[in-house]
Amino acid sequence: MKRTGRLTLLTASVALALVPGPLAAAAPVPSSPVVRAPVCYDEPSTPGADISDLKSRFTRSNWMPTLQEMYKRRWPSGQKLAIAQANDKYWEQFVQTGSFEAFAESMMVAIHEETHMWDLDASRTQWDDHTAAWINASRQDTNVPLHGGFARKEILPLITDKYSDSMDGIYLRDSQQGAYKLQGVLAEQNAGLTGLPAVTVVQEYIKGIGASNARDIAATNLRYLLLYLRVAKDKHPDYWAQIKNEPKLRELALTQFLRTAYWLEKSAPYADKLGSPDADRITASNYSAANIAIIEEFTGAKVNRDTNKNCTAA
Template identity: 70%
Template sequence: MSRGRWSLRLLTGCLALSLGSGYVASAAPAPSGQPATARPAGAAEPFCYSEPSNPQADVSDLRAAFNASNWMRTLQAMYQRRWPSGEKLAIAQAKDKYWDQFVNKRSFEGFAESMMVAIHEETHMWDLDPSRTKWDVSIAAWINGSQQATQVPVHGGFPRKEILPLIKDRLTASMDNTYLRDATQGTYRLQGVLAEQNAGLTGLPAVTVVHEYIKGVGASNARDIAATNLRYLLLYLRVAKTKHPEYWARIKAEPKLRELVLTQFLRTAYWLEKSAPYTGVVGGPDADKITATNYAPENIAILEEFTGRTVRKDAQKHCTAD
């Protein structure tokens, strides 16, 4: 799909790391409410992904005052207290004319539930802005409020539908049908894999931090989406190595891309852990099953070979081991 047609597709479906300066997440998790620190990419010490959040912050006043005309002020204030990255993304995208199509303004509960889709789609809008992304050449990714990836080379790639033979279960069947088997979506290359992975991952904290206000099912697959898109990324790397060795060598030689992949892996682990207590509201039981497959030896091996880093498989999955 062309750049121009991608934005149109976003409106009809649900679709933070400054890699430009070569930085990754902090050597230790930052306390809630504190900004994460950065370390040079060349440093060898272990590090962990973290970002500020405070799901217990009181927003009862915002709920009481919520109405259809103050939803953007409410959104920014809500995330200022609970997830500052969400506030900063909302500020960055405040003038986007498509917000209205993603936000439920009928009640505060509906509003909170709609944030999975709204933040997901506005992440797409930021990432895929033509000023930041050159289709199938280089990409951008909003990671968190203080870290965004820019000008990350992707060098085209191969259709993402080529990963289908590696999926042996039905845990991700509904998403497989949409993103891999669809006649158009299945042809998207590495740019499509990374764009969907980033937007899905940003949608997860958007609802995790307001979980107690979600009364419907509109955010009930947020954890599943994050786990599935990480699956797609890992499988894409495996197919690249085995079926497209020249392409594999080319992307493996890109430091920004290697760091983005590592950060997204650790970031997924971080938010899956943070959201785990709210399974049933922001995810189903299959999310943890998908995650278990992502930690299969062959998937961890390709991640570690591509990034050159060893990741932890214990309770600190959002950290590297070296």
């Protein structure tokens, strides 16, 4: 693919990466729908953990054990993905080994692409029928129904700015990529949402531009999902009815919305090296009334617009 806690949606059940949030649930009202407790997306990371010894010992030949140990200390989800994909023959196409700094910077691409490799493995994904998504060390979604869909290029008329123009050219205006359906939207979103933390937790070693659009990728792929849902409802009502009746798909969409907010906030202090100003502009558009309405209608959850954006609201 080109690049540039589980929540049960109809109950208050929370597990894995989605954990109880800081907001209190409202008391149930007799004869009213059950009020769900707020949930938040979170996952372990320790970006301040010392890895100076790994840097000092780094060589071209020990990059895989270095990668695994680096993420063991700073981002266990990255370690577990690296272990799961350790035998993939394509790693070396993505990993730069000329220096530790180049290595750290290349993790955005390497982890992004290895997420694709895991998600799209034929044992887990049948294109346009069902998909899989590596979310984090505790959660991997499988057998998420897709029911086909429509070409993602149909969302283009809803993009009236140039903030995501470079990615739009690749994923929406390209004749092949633009024809991809919901499968393509979700695959790119999930890869972008592993590529961003991969470099956020090693940001002090990033000296070049190899990860300079990590935040833009995350924000843009959420844009694509929200707009895809809007077009589904407005232009493809039969398809909208199908996907709205799939709890696993609705759950995944909500998780990715909250997860994007989580990692955009975590990476915000390093925005100058991990993104452009357009990342925040795209994010602002993602919280427009129309986009919030569609994610809330699709998932059945209320989301926060100001603070605690990685959490649902009571």
